[in-house]
Amino acid sequence: MAITLDWLGVATFRLMVDDLVIFLDAYMDRVPAAPPVGLTTSQVERADYLLVGHSHYDHLWGAERIARNTGAVVIGSHETVRLMENEEVAVKQLVAVAGGERIRLSEGVVVRVFPSQHSCIWAQGPTAPDEACFGDLGLFLDERQANLSRRAAARSSANNPAMAAVAEHLRQSNQRPRGEGGAFAYLIETPYGSILWKDTSGHWTGILRDLRPDVALLAAAGRGNIDGEPIQGTLAQFVAREADLLRPRRIIPCHHDNWMPPTTRQTDLSPVREELARRAPHVELLEMGYMESYPILPLR
Numbered sequence: 001m002a003i004t005l006d007w008l009g010v011a012t013f014r015l016m017v018d019d020l021v022i023f024l025d026a027y028m029d030r031v032p033a034a035p036p037v038g039l040t041t042s043q044v045e046r047a048d049y050l051l052v053g054h055s056h057y058d059h060l061w062g063a064e065r066i067a068r069n070t071g072a073v074v075i076g077s078h079e080t081v082r083l084m085e086n087e088e089v090a091v092k093q094l095v096a097v098a099g100g101e102r103i104r105l106s107e108g109v110v111v112r113v114f115p116s117q118h119s120c121i122w123a124q125g126p127t128a129p130d131e132a133c134f135g136d137l138g139l140f141l142d143e144r145q146a147n148l149s150r151r152a153a154a155r156s157s158a159n160n161p162a163m164a165a166v167a168e169h170l171r172q173s174n175q176r177p178r179g180e181g182g183a184f185a186y187l188i189e190t191p192y193g194s195i196l197w198k199d200t201s202g203h204w205t206g207i208l209r210d211l212r213p214d215v216a217l218l219a220a221a222g223r224g225n226i227d228g229e230p231i232q233g234t235l236a237q238f239v240a241r242e243a244d245l246l247r248p249r250r251i252i253p254c255h256h257d258n259w260m261p262p263t264t265r266q267t268d269l270s271p272v273r274e275e276l277a278r279r280a281p282h283v284e285l286l287e288m289g290y291m292e293s294y295p296i297l298p299l300r
């Protein structure tokens, strides 16, 4: 008996703790041009819980189908719960959290919910993990929102035929969240050890520090958010900083795959590996493929 982990693309994972099935996010049904992850939401036959990191479509979309098909309980922000209720998931299957909760998932498995931060999608972002980005500090909310609107307008006016499939996908998957609805870090405590999962590159330093999970599943994409401001440096430095705060034995990266071509591409994580070797040499970086049923705990 142990814990096995399947990566299902972006920041979605299936965690099996003995016979308890926990989905972390639920986004598996992607644009046709994205490499398939080996499982679609309609093929999911068993799920006990769905933990949702935040309400953007590339994390939440699909949770409604899995919840309706399996009866799984969805744990997420009040915004996530509102969207799932709109999708006619039964209210008794919805648990709204705000950070600070401890929830018993089974006899031996407890999940703790912590407030977190979304990556700075409104700031200039890197095209590779070793590209340093600077600036965008101290912006007011309306300035951040103006940046986002400008980018959305530029995207929709771009005349790229490959974007038609993306536009159709965005139309289908749009559950109309208010922003990201708040982002969370989840710490899953089991008899075999603990797992920290975070589905976007952001954190509160004072919250992440000293959680000390055995394994950390960390988003490695975009412009990292440290305590509400964009990192002044690289994504590799951001991941190394999280490794230093958490001190896990093993990090499993996510969100770095080519999940929505042509707007994304496969990210080479060598700079992250090199930065970790310098800054946190005791941490192992384990890059998983999709659906590998990897035995992650207990650590051997």
Ligand SMILES: [Zn+2]
Binding pocket: 054, 056, 118, 180, 200
């Ligand atoms: Zn997001």
